[in-house]
Amino acid sequence: MRAAPTILHLDMDAFYASAEQAAKPSLRGKPVVVGGLGPRGVVATASYEARRFGIHSAMPMAQARRLAPNAAYLVPRFTLYRTVSDQVMGLLGQLSPLVEPLSLDEAFVDLEAGGVADDAASAREIGERLRTAIRAVTGLTGSVGLAGSKMIAKIASEEAKPDGLVLIEPGTERELLAPMSVRILPGVGPATGDHLRRAGMTTVRDLADAGEAELVRLLGKAHGSSLHLMALGYDDRPVVAERDAKSVSVEDTFDVDLHDRVRVRSEVERLADRCVRRLRAAERSGRTVVLKVRRYDFSTLTRSETLRGPTDDPTVIREAAARLLEAVDTTGGVRLLGVGVTGLADYTQEDLFAQAADALSAAMDAEVTEEAGAEQGPAEGAEEAAEETPEQLAERRWPSGHDVRHETHGHGWVQGSGVGRVTVRFEEPGDPPGRVRTFRIDDPELQPAEPLPLVKDPADYSSWPANRPKSRSGDGSSGGESRP
């Protein structure tokens, strides 16, 4: 625990939904639900407008549709969210070498280690400037918590939501936590929460009063002791940067489950390459390659292979991941894939001969895979189409919410599709709401398109935070209020 509130926790507000609202001007201020639209679909997130109807993450999509039939329902677009996430993480990386990302939209930053804050006043100023920078660069809002520990900083950012900043002065943690539900503490899920409630403990104060011995009796040694420390506001965990982490991993959830084995293989390859880029950026190498597969039924398995020595060689890691995939049955469909490297070291100690041999065989394999991929893609599509209804065909070809480009009308997004028809709204980020037009689903002038940047002409934050960037497009005024 430190004496100054220099641990920062950032969490973007309604992240996927806000990104969609920024991309689609007509959805600003409207209920938007992002998630799986199929029969097994669940809500990934809902805009704050949709949350007023009671919609929240992990709710079945069918239930959300009953609660808010008129909300916009969109499938996730992970490429867009990752681009925004990279921009946000880039800004954080300029504040401190110690940035610990927890997910696409969430990270801890050690401001003291970055030399940008050493007391409450300087921490608050950096927190506000960060919120301004995020808004200027991404067009989205994020909430900031500042405290003397990770646990309290995370609770603070939750209190700050949406679009705010909360700073908790060190020394006041216990008092702050006391009236809160036990569920606020990390590691207390619904089951532990129930267990504690049956023992008469609902608030953090109850836990602190119960004492360590009682909590250990209820929950076991490890969990009981750590919960007792947390109830007292005590949390000494350091912010761990990727370069000091024990592992580096990347993963992707797919908009629709992958069935085609060739596609699954090529996705694993792509993830392996992305993992290597992260590994190299952190100047690390690792010895154990891990493959993670979540199947259509949410069953998740991980497989790992340990190499002779640490490596950061893309072909070696790609090959290991591919071997691990061979042992996994993916016939029912794949929802998520991940590739990671653990057992990290700061150096590479590779059997050079083995590496060269691996590289050669991988290069030969890569050619084969590419050819097979080119053949397989359309064939599989055609096979599936035979079993699809016209509505499903239209939805698969033109997924709701995806970007399109029309030769005459310009950039737009799919608002919906039905039998033989697709409805497109033509608008771009930063524009006023645009007009809707309907086309035949095979209109040759209509093509799928890549997402556009959410901010057309972003301010230059490359030397941030040392110098304030020149004021441009609203920068300099803090977006939204901050609470004490």
Ligand code: DCP
């Ligand atoms: N997410 C998901 N499934 C979940 C929870 C979240 O796919 N069960 C995705 C969608 C979210 C993103 O992760 O936009 C970030 O998760 P958060 O918990 O931070 O939720 P939001 O950013 O959407 O909202 P909040 O403003 O409460 O942070």
Ligand code: MG
């Ligand atoms: Mg969030």
